[in-house]
Amino acid sequence: MxxxxxxxxxxxxxxxxxxxxxxxxxxxxxxxxxxxxxxxxxxxxxxxxxxxxxxxxxxxxxxxxxxxxxPWGDFDAQLDGMRRHLDGLPDDLPLMDAVCAAVIEFNRIPPEEVPWHRQRMRLLLNVPALLAHSTLRFKAWRDVVAEYAARRLGVPADSLEPQALAWTMLGIALAAYEQWLVHEDADLSELLESALRMLGERFAS
Amino acid sequence: MxxxxxxxxxxxxxxxxxxxxxxxxxxxxxxxxxxxxxxxxxxxxxxxxxxxxxxxxxxxxxxxxxxxxxPWGDFDAQLDGMRRHLDGLPDDLPLMDAVCAAVIEFNRIPPEEVPWHRQRMRLLLNVPALLAHSTLRFKAWRDVVAEYAARRLGVPADSLEPQALAWTMLGIALAAYEQWLVHEDADLSELLESALRMLGERFAS
DNA sequence: CTTCCATTCGGCACTGAGTGCCATTAGCAT
DNA sequence: ATGCTAATGGCACTCAGTGCCGAATGGAAG
Incomplete structure (x- = not known):
């Protein structure tokens, strides 16, 4: 945008x-x-x-x-997009698959906007005051994930399972972003997929 | 303290x-x-x-x-404690088990300090300005986890795997804390264990 | 065109966090 | 007493954010 x-x-x-x-x-x-x-x-x-x-x-x-x-622009609009995307997914898709897909989809950015987005994210994650402030936006993001997970699991959105899941997905996304900012040539989607895969393997053991 | x-x-x-x-x-x-x-x-x-x-x-x-x-007091001292605890664990303990144990240990609090700790955490997680500022402290916490994981995995501490793991553990801990604050009678350690177990099961599927 | 009304603009003054500067004060040693 | 060292705290300053209120702008009704 x-x-x-x-x-x-x-x-x-x-x-x-x-x-x-x-x-x-x-x-x-x-x-x-x-x-x-x-x-x-x-x-x-x-x-x-x-x-x-x-x-x-x-x-x-x-x-x-x-x-x-x-630096945040119209983040709320983005969130609405992710919410709609999640709600549009079939219910027979496993929960984790759905959430992972949404995270990847949410962070898909048109090639021509990559430089702008890089600068914005570099600011957000490197300037202490902005990083601190980001927490409040991240909370809104987590709520979207948690509410979807809660619906799928049939439990309240503020219960442990959806909340833990939402925190985890945020962490994964941010870890991927940090890598993306460091490596100029990296592809964000690939980083996200790789991070999500890694977590699954590590926990499966 | x-x-x-x-x-x-x-x-x-x-x-x-x-x-x-x-x-x-x-x-x-x-x-x-x-x-x-x-x-x-x-x-x-x-x-x-x-x-x-x-x-x-x-x-x-x-x-x-x-x-x-x-409200943070001498958080750095706490972090040093966790660092030492992690370094003292045997290397044949699986990485995830070690990290989970450290998280639980880090958040063990003497019964007589529970009310104080509750008030402090309630402040930290409910006042927007404090929640935002917390991000900077959480980063230091994550670094402790990430550095340990990096050593165990034989990769740089700023690479994807340790970072993603550290974010995930933070998320789990905070999700547990939020539950703990809401439920007066809950036990923090049990919540942490249950959250960690849940994540494993969910990802294993 | 004039009047009315809704809405935005922007100046002014104020609060409160955080900082640099520096003289003052309190403790210890010679 | 003298000197050294470290902590104190007053003062003035910058900057973010807010409440108040009159001025400017543009469409609609007369």
Whole structure:
């Protein structure tokens, strides 16, 4: 999901009432990522970003609740995608297979967006403040997995089994991401598959 | 490790030079936890804590790098303990068994400290700011696991297999903790064992 | 075109975390 | 007393985030 610059009119059939927004989340995110790449995350202030985007500092905080949210873009939309993908899977597919497939599918990225995604993830996993903040997003991700697992297992989503499973899948995904960031030529999907396979073998013993 | 109030002299055989510290990490942590229990984490300022402890605000930040570090106490010492425990295990014990044993051992807590530990963990896992900050501590925990696994497997500690394993163990531990916090009468060790067993069974299929 | 209304903008002032600087204080040794 | 060492804590500063409120913008109704 690259910055959808240009036409920022579309939207749903709402009659459009009142003053129109002067920018977009994606636009701001794009501007900020560029600044972060130049000066680094810590050395870029919210004032810098607002100024570069041509808006007031106060306005910035109407588009993003915090500076830490900038690299995440529309994560919730992604989550909805994964939720739908999971719900669309046949119930006779073994639970682990389903979850693994969803994780791999969720992290499939078009080749042309790989560089952007790499930069974003490098920021998220390497800047301490962002890594810390990520926890809150990861929780939302885990909830998607846990809720699916809970449905399949016929138990509450906050019970041990779905929760443990969700944590495990997150761990696997992040371990794969860390490898992906280190090895420029690596393929994320392959790393994920390999990590998932490894876990199965290790636990089977 | 409750607050070691009273005699704050002991230490090693250092000749003690210069002015003595006017308080301790444990003391501050204790004061803060009490305030958090009364007013909540967000509504307790660092000024409040410093005032309650009878020190200057500036001094507070010489004992703790941030307000978020207060509930963690001497986590590094705990980590050293786990590291030593792992290194002391026989090499013919299967890797997974060793790691599982260490996780359970690491989270064994004396019955009299259970209430305190519960309050601390409830804070850490329920207050968003603390949960986010926890990520950084969890990373140190994961590194201990990953380094042990790496040694046993004869691969670099930052390679996929140890990292994925470390993430998984963390996830299991936290899933167990969440259950423990919800169920007043639950036993943490049993929850951990049950979660670990579950993961094995699920992956074995 | 004017008026009304919804919605966004953005300045201002404020809180609170965290930091650098530095003079002051407390303990120990000579 | 003098000197050395280490901890203290006040002060001023930066920056993230928030509440308040008037100003700007654009569509719709008159």
């Amino acid at each position: 690259p910055t959808d610059d240009g036409s920022r009119a579309g939207e749903s059939g709402a009659p459009r009432l009142g003053r129109r927004p002067s920018t977009t989340q994606a636009e701001l995110s794009h501007v900020a990522l560029t600044l972060f790449a130049e000066r680094g995350f810590e050395d870029t202030t919210v004032d810098d970003i607002a100024a570069a985007a041509g808006i007031g500092r106060r306005t910035f905080f109407r588009y993003f609740a915090s500076k830490n949210d900038l | 409750p607050t070691d109030d009273g005699s704050r002299a002991g230490e090693s055989g250092a000749p003690r030079l210069g002015r003595r510290p006017s308080t301790t990490q444990a003391e501050l942590s204790h004061v803060a936890l009490t305030l958090f229990a009364e007013r909540g984490f967000e509504d307790t300022t660092v000024d409040d804590i410093a005032a309650a402890a009878g020190i200057g605000r500036r001094t507070f930040f010489r004992y703790f790098a941030s307000k978020n570090d207060l």
